[in-house]
Amino acid sequence: xxxxxxxxxLEPIASEWDCVWNDTEKLKWAEQAWRFIVEADLAxxxxxxxxxxxxxxxxxxxxxxxxxxxxxxxxxxxPDYLAMGKEVELTLFRLGQIVGSEPGLGEYDDxxxxxxxxxxxxxxxxxxxxxxxxxxxHVPSLFISLWKTNLSAxxxxxxxxxxxxxxxxxxxxxxxxxxxxxxxxxxxxxWG
Numbered sequence: 001x002x003x004x005x006x007x008x009x010l011e012p013i014a015s016e017w018d019c020v021w022n023d024t025e026k027l028k029w030a031e032q033a034w035r036f037i038v039e040a041d042l043a044x045x046x047x048x049x050x051x052x053x054x055x056x057x058x059x060x061x062x063x064x065x066x067x068x069x070x071x072x073x074x075x076x077x078x079p080d081y082l083a084m085g086k087e088v089e090l091t092l093f094r095l096g097q098i099v100g101s102e103p104g105l106g107e108y109d110d111x112x113x114x115x116x117x118x119x120x121x122x123x124x125x126x127x128x129x130x131x132x133x134x135x136x137x138h139v140p141s142l143f144i145s146l147w148k149t150n151l152s153a154x155x156x157x158x159x160x161x162x163x164x165x166x167x168x169x170x171x172x173x174x175x176x177x178x179x180x181x182x183x184x185x186x187x188x189x190x191w192g
Contacts, residue, residue, distance in 0.1 A: 002044035005054045007034045013087050014062075025149045026065070032145070033061055036135025042127055052094035053124075059084055059117060060124035064132075067191035068146050072180035075150075078192075081117030095120070122190045129188045139184050144168050146184075 007030075014030055037043050037057060045051040062079055069075045085095075095116060136142040147168045169181075183191065 005043045029149045040131035055088045056120045057124045059121040060128045064188045082114040
């Protein structure tokens with residue numbers, strides 16, 4: 001029988017990550033995104049090793065959100081995966097098991113756990129991204145949902161919800177906005 005890592009367990013941790021989801025709109029987005037990950041059967045686990053893989057997906061989600069903010073608003077950060085991993089109870093033993101079972105992870109510094117977690121989270125994006133695109137409906141809706149988490153970027157005056165969505169994808173097409181959209185269409189690879 002599978003257990004599921006639900007948002008209710010992650011929310012207290014996520015709400016303390018001020019550098020990622022530092023306001024209500026961002027936390028709402030993370031909750032909705034995690035619901036899509038659950039619906040895609042990416043949050044279920046039947047062993048501590050599988051739970052660790054689910055937690056890595058959560059780190060991947062945080063990294064994707066952060067990268068979007070860096071590209072779109074020059075307001076991102078480099079997640080401290082080591083500190084985040086400790087908060088979500090990733091152990092060295094479980095990380096070793098994951099590394100041992102996934103030979104194609106790419107390069108990481110054997111002596112740097114943050115580098116390893118970054119590599120694992122980057123690898124997990126290949127699972128998380130399709131779940132988000134499917135959950136939000138398509139890439140434009142994913143883009144709109146992310147953009148709306150920045151209330152100052154959405155301050156457009158008298159637009160209703162439909163007009164706002166249209167304006168987000170068709171108005172004020174700055175190079176940063178276009179780059180953020182392109183990054184989404186290309187699968188949300190780690191930025192920078």
